[in-house]
Amino acid sequence: METKQFDTDKADAQASLVDPVKVGDFPFERYQDYEALLTDRCLKFRSAASGVLVYRRMRVAEVFSYGCSNMRQSLEWQLGALKKSMDYPADVPNFLEPWYGIGPLATSFGIDYLWNPGQSPATKPAFQTIDEALAYNIQPVKSTAVGKHSLQMIEYFLDHTMGKLPVSMGDIQSPFNNATNIVDTSNFLMSMILEPEKVLQFLDVIAELEIDFYKEQQKLIGDCLVKPGHGFASSRVFEGFAMSDDNVVMVDEESYLSFIRPSFEKLGKAFGGPVHHSCGNFSDKVEMVKKIGGIKMSDAAFTPQTDPHPNPTEPFLQGFKDSGIVLNARMVGSPEVVRETTQKLWSPGMKLIVVTFSQTPEEQKEAYDLVHKMCKVY
Secondary structure, eight states: OOOOOOOTTOSOTTBOOOOOOOGGGSOHHHHHHHHHHHHHHHHHHHHSSSEEEEEEOOBOGGGGTGGGGOHHHHHHHHHHHHHHHTTSOOSSOOOBOOOOOSOGGGGGGTOOOBOOTTSOOBOOOOBSSHHHHHHSOOOOGGGSHHHHHHHHHHHHHHHHHTTOSOBOOOOOBOHHHHHHHHBOHHHHHHHHHHOHHHHHHHHHHHHHHHHHHHHHHHHHHGGGBOBSOTTSOOBTTOOOEEEEOGGGGGSOHHHIIIIIHHHHHHHHHTTTSEEEEOSSOOGGGHHHHTTSTTOOEEEEEOSTTTOSSOOOSHHHHHHHTTTOOEEEEEEOSOHHHHHHHHHHHOOTTOEEEEEEOOSSHHHHHHHHHHHHHHSOOO
16 A cells, blocks of 8 residues: 655645535535435444445635635535535545634633634634632633634524525534643643642633633534544534543543543543543544543544644544444545545444545545445444
8 A cells, every 4th residue: 555644745634625506506405315315324324333434525724714704705605515415435424613712712811803804714822830720710611702703603504595405513623732822831830830739720711611612602502513523523413522621631541531631531421421532643642532421423534634643543543443432533545545534443343433634535535435334234
């Protein structure tokens, strides 16, 4: 197998090129029929002890960068992605995401977005210590300008699509990730040693803020809501609440389970169970991730074109087999790369979602057929 490395010249290695589609030109009935067909497959997968699905994610780079500032453009790009996705054989439908940056929670602490030209909004920690952050006049996210815009974006998407399409909540960062958007990362990590009670208190405050904000999103989206959301294969019949927890690679197991897990579990439980994502290689944390109470799914990258530091397959196969935990496995690469990677991850007892990024419908069909031929379950 030819091994291609991560292309650092690309702004987004997992992105797809799509043509924007105006609301009036979108085939709503066709997509509703398509979603219903695939939802039946998702329902069978959810209830099975073992199985495999293929998801061809249509991620539009502009939507997750500068384009998120314009609701109309973001929606039209995403409608283009949904329309294009129907040409690619898959088992899980794509969905709309009213994405508006990864830092809404930081605005509760008075930290506004930084908009660099051509990039997604970013945030910069404003506090050196947890005490400083807790002393701030903390506001509910929904009361901040960014929070209000995020909720308005959801309403805009729902209004213009007449509630006919699947929609996820916005990108959700774990309390741990959010903490380092607010307090200097080095100082926060040192606090685990010097003031562990403050760490637990701070992360719990963040979890409560997130629960409040995402309950608002959940209420708005209603029956259109797909789970677990964002970068995961998601469906109206799936379970859980997807959280990015990339800081997991910076702490040992004892510290994570003692300080980070309680707030992660609390936030996830409020929405049907925690779902874990981390970029990079966190394969040495698989057994630790399994100790998160009620965990439903985990997401990881497995090919060098997906992530500069992809995960080895063996720890995930051994760790998740017969566990009931779904593995959302991202694989940028040719059908042969998908086949070989899936072969290393598959065994009866696995609940595996193969996430492909095939360039053409023909490549996608080849990858789809290879996966299902290899992993006969139902």
